[in-house]
């Protein structure tokens with residue numbers, strides 16, 4: 001009598017397994033794309049902050065990664081909203097939030113926040129690469145020459161004074177970009193923090209927790225990509241730069257760790273109605289993901305590795321990898337873990353990521369879509385790199401030694 | 407008198423500020439705003455619902471009627487209204503279930519499919535029908551980025567199927583989980599208090615289907631309304647008041663084990 005097939009069309013039934021008592025309409029509605037989305041925007045924010053450290057605070061050791069982190073954050077930024085489109089059940093209507101934005105909703109501000117940030121990143125890239133673009137526009141012919149000519153936007157002035165002005169503008173943009181990056185990501189945290197029905201999300205610390213984990217993930221991905229990029233092109237990897245990034249990483253790691261710790265301690269101490277189910281989540285169901293991967297491997301271990309003096313390139317690289325895994329796990333734990341507690345506080349929803357794309361829904365919400373989304377920023381970076389080479393200003397051995405003291 | 411553009415702008419700005427500030431101050435201090443802290447009955451036309459759980463037998467006719475009336479695929483496991491069964495054993499253990507939203511009713515002593523709960527071990531058991539609470543402060547409406555879900559003048563919360571982008575924010579932010587994605591339209595969906603019927607003077611499908619008089623729909627502040635008289639004179643409770651949504655489905659005979 002039960003037609004099984006109709007339930008496949010119920011959004012959520014494909015990947016949700018219920019346990020004990022959950023409300024009949026309860027499924028995992030925010031799924032893996034809502035894990036990927038904050039992960040990507042987090043990387044954007046982190047990478048941008050790193051490049052700003054060079055442009056605003058003049059951290060000389062960061063010079064080799066300054067351009068790279070900027071362009072990479074653009075690549076990430078372009079991809080960041082795509083998981084949302086995968087997530088919507090009516091993606092072609094996404095324009096509606098611009099037509100009739102309802103500003104009480106945190107998501108409605110998305111367009112505004114996103115476009116502002118996009119404008120800042122794009123213009124900063126333009127100013128940073130302007131001398132390079134102009135040079136190529138004058139020298140190159142053919143298609144590439146045309147691309148560069150368009151990219152000059154008609155401005156060929158590379159005189160001393162003009163470049164000096166550029167420098168100033170870059171500084172301002174990089175400085176304005178820091179709060180904008182913080183806002184972009186803090187706002188993502190707010191989307192979660194404002195959902196009052198999920199005990200794990202409902203904390204005013206959410207924007208800050210998200211921001212800190214964003215910065216550590218962004219810095220970590222820069223360490224990884226720089227090291228890998230240099231090794232692949234057989235260029236010299238500057239230990240001073242790595243150490244400088246590692247230092248930034250370790251500092252933000254401490255803050256991130258403290259914020260996340262306070263949050264849990266607070267929940268445990270006030271022990272509100274939902275603490276029973278929350279503690280079961282923390283210490284049993286998600287114990288491995290949260291305690292082992294997110295905290296021990298993703299935070300405590302890298303902290304120890306980075307705090308032992310004389311950080312080597314390998315040690316920084318390993319810590320960065322651990323941090324990335326930890327941050328991804330954190331997004332997972334927050335999104336999936338948060339929703340896996342039934343709103344009835346009397347049951348659980350288990351999430352099973354669809355692997356095989358047996359239907360459109362299974363593909364859209366499944367593993368392959370996720371892999372595509374996670375790889376896409378690197379593909380974009382690869383393409384951007386053809387036009388705007390990001391690793392041209394890497395240090396030679398001497399320069400690296402010189403920068404160490406600064 | 408001749409005005410330059412600059413002066414005109416300045417005066418315009420001053421007069422706008424001058425108008426806005428007193429008006430907004432008024433908004434904060436108006437007595438209704440303060441009085442609303444203790445929730446008096448709204449003077450406006452306002453739909454509300456009463457569920458007398460003491461009379462419910464768990465037959466599930468209301469769930470069935472709702473599905474058929476409102477074009478929600480019958481066999482799909484999502485429902486605009488559902489009935490929950492609460493069983494408390496003598497040892498204190500609480501077992502809750504609502505198999506298929508109870509659209510086939512409860513016909514056996516098998517809470518959560520368990521057969522190890524003998525009848526003489528049950529200290530209390532009862533049914534609780536649920537539906538969207540048409541909250542006065544609906545947290546679902548608050549978070550909809552597209553403005554696709556909204557509250558009508560008479561207090562009913564609706565979804566515009568043509569405008570919903572399917573982000574699921576509203577579903578996530580409803581403390582009662584009254585919402586779901588409609589399997590055919592792929593947009594957020596939920597109970598409408600049968601708005602198409604009540605605005606034409608009829609009762610909701612579930613109210614009409616209930617043979618035991620468990621469910622009642624009516625207007626608050628209407629002296630002839632049974633709902634209003636119950637809410638005014640009897641001890642009623644609402645579900646999860648701690649979320650601050652001010653739900654407008656009032657329950658008779660609620661218990662502390664009800665989630």
Ligand code: SF4
Pocket residue numbers: 537538539540541544545546547563579580581582583584585596651
């Ligand atoms: S019960 Fe849920 S869906 Fe209904 S109005 Fe309240 S918050 Fe919205």
Ligand code: SF4
Pocket residue numbers: 549550551552553554555565569570571572573574575576577593594
């Ligand atoms: S799912 Fe539809 S109705 Fe719900 S918040 Fe998103 S756009 Fe609004």
